[in-house]
Amino acid sequence: MSMEQECKRLSQETMLESLTRNLQLTDMLPVYYSNTTGPHSHGIYCALVPSDRVDEVLSTLTWDLSHGGGVPGSAVYHDDGDERIEYLRFGDDDGIEPLVIDRVFHGMREDYKEISEEFRLFHRLYHDRKTDRYLKFDDDGSETVVAVVEDDRVLIRVKEIRQFLAIRDMHLSIQFDCREHSNHTLKELELDEGGQERRDGLAAWGLFYGDLHGIGEHCAFSRLLGKRLVEPLPKSKSGLWGFEEKADKKYVEFIIGLDEYGDEETYTSNPGALANFFGANPEAPNYLTPVHFRKQVLDKYFQQPSKYTVEDSMLWCGSLWSMQIDNHHEDKVCAWLGDLGRDLPFQEQLHWRSFNIHPQGGVSETYFRRQILAQFANSERPEHLFVNRYAQLQRDCSEHLGWQILLPLDAGDAYFIKSVRIPASDEQRDFDELVLGLTKLLIDSLNEKELNKLIPEADGPNLKGSISRLEAALQASNEEGYESQIAFLRKLQNLRSSSSAHRKGTNYRKIANDFGVDDQSLSAVFAGILGQALGFVEFLTTTVREGCLRRC
Known part of the structure; x- marks a missing residue:
């Protein structure tokens, strides 16, 4: 490696760009990282800091929470000669909390990293112990990997971090201490000892050069020390009931027939826009308008039996949603127009729309007797x-x-x-x-x-x-x-x-x-x-x- 390349490596430009880059909500953010292989030692650890302490936290490069911190402890106070002992949930009274906790067992058992219980419960995360991944389930049953725990790092998705910060009125401080070592001296590299500190928005860091003067196998080193804060989302985007803005449900239009020219007639599945037997929307199609689909519409659900259940006249997604269906035909599946809008999440409506076909014939006799005549009817399938x-x-x-x-x-x-x-x-x-x-x-x-x-x-x-x-x-x-x-x-x-x-x-x-x-x-x-x-x-x-x- 040339001297120029060695100087560039010690400048840690790539690392700094990575630490201070603009974050997308879908990014998986390293909130813990430890790598001491090769000629470097990189460490990242995080802390939850109250939003009213942002300027104070950024005024110094010193970490606000160290490894092993953020666990229960106590403090002794002396007031006018009286001693008072208080239990401290996070070991200190400065309001700073951990997001990732070091679990250390002094060689009696294997150490590991643990994500804050409150964060996990806030997002109702499922821990897949086989892969050490944390999954979040949306209302439609889709899964999102929110966190990944590995031996040398912990990754958490930015969206869920910022939603949690919104409710807690906190910022996330990503603390970093990254060192690069060289077999050359500063003089050989034409670098000066010392460095400078800098602050840019919600990031503060310093880059320092030094010589080890014969201590260890390396000669010169650089140290990138600092912290980068991640701000919360607005509370209205936190996803927590009572705070979030309730978005209007979206509805798909489905084919309900053909007009006199053979063109498709479609209508919204919004139950509130459909006619019923009590006089609502008399000019609109009835809630119980049958909509027809290719039989393959159910293949998605049969292929994921751990999530979905297809039964006689019913489709279930765990306990998240369900819909009554007419699955008593050889070549198609039917459902009521209003049920499609009322019972299916929007993404599922889109799935069903892709299998929507022109209506031919009516619903099955079994489904008609059950749904319209309120009679008991056995399936013949x-x-x-x-x-x-x-x-x-x-x-x-x-x-x-x-x-x-x-x-x-x-x-x-x-x-x-x-x-x-x-x-x-x-x-x-x-x-x-x-x-x-x-x-x-x-x-x-x-x-x-x-x-x-x-x-x-x-x-x-x-x-x-x-x-x-x-x-x-x-x-x-x-x-x-x-x-x-x-x-x-x-x-x-x-x-x-x-x-x-x-x-x-x-x-x-x-x-x-x-x-x-x-x-x-x-x-x-x-x-x-x-x-x-x-x-x-x-x-x-x-x-x-x-x-x-x-x-x-």
Whole structure:
């Protein structure tokens, strides 16, 4: 490295630019940083300072909060000979608080950094312990990474910092102490010892040069010392109820029909602008105007079962929002115009609008009877029936057997039952995943331990696999009509093994032909498979209720 490059490195221009740059609300800001590798030692630590102390804080380069500070302590005061002891939540009475706390355990346990509990609770952050990331959930269910904790740094998003500062009437002081070392002396570098201090707006710093005079392996050094303050947002932008300005909800227009020329007719989904049965907005479409969508509109929700749940006539996003839907059609989904505006966040309305199609036909009979006639109506959709019967089988097993013939799903597999559906498209991937899911639910979940108790001891050692054990148990119980059910399970197992679990080849073609894959769409094929799966679950339910499964 040339002398010119070495001087530039010691000038720390790049570091200073980074520390004093204009911050965007979406920036991830280092509020803690420690790097002592190579010829430098960089340290950043933060402090929350009262807004009325900004000028005082910037009048000196000395840090206002050091590592290890900001923890509970006490102070002793003497007034006219009287001693008074006070508990101090942050160890001092100067109003300065930590945002990142050093947790030190003196070698008894591993040290770590912890983000202020108040900050975490203020934003209702979820701590993903596997990744050490903190997530914030918006009203529509979307996730934002707000903070990241790593071994040598802590990053927090600027927006959430400034919102917190707004409510606390505080500024964030980013304190920095950055040193660069050189194997050359100041004389060789043609640099003068000493330095100068500077203040620019909400930043104050000093750059100093010095010689180590033989102490350590390096000769000269530079030190960039100072602090940069981050100001709060207005309280109206804090996001806290009562302080924030309530933005008017936005509404999407949806296709509700075609005019006489074949042009699309659209109308707002704002419930307050729609007609109802009580005389409101008589010139507008009714709240209960059906809006039609391609069936793929639900794929987004099926693909994220940890966040969304699609049930018979209902769509849920955790406990944040829900909407009644007509999902009783082969090729579409319907919803009421007013429900789309009332129940869906704006971003979700945009998602649904992208799948909006011209209306053709009406809502399903099931949905009409439930919604308009207020009558009880069972769904006739095989996916709804399967989920319902699967749950009923578990209840019947508890009542009549005292054990489950199909083991309850582990937490990591619970999404399989939530994902049961007839696919909206003929994508091979969707078909394979659904076949895999059915296999998990019907075959991998068979309770081999309890089934073994129903099988004669002489037969047990010769049996391989859960299907063979179920077959032997049913045979030993003299159950009738089980042969076709066992044949279905074997075909399903073979289909899974030749498609989802392995590369496809001639074996897959042979097995797929058993289900008519070449003669029908994959959606139709899976509908047939699901129908057989429903028949198997109903067969087990009848068997359990009739007490046919007897101990040997």
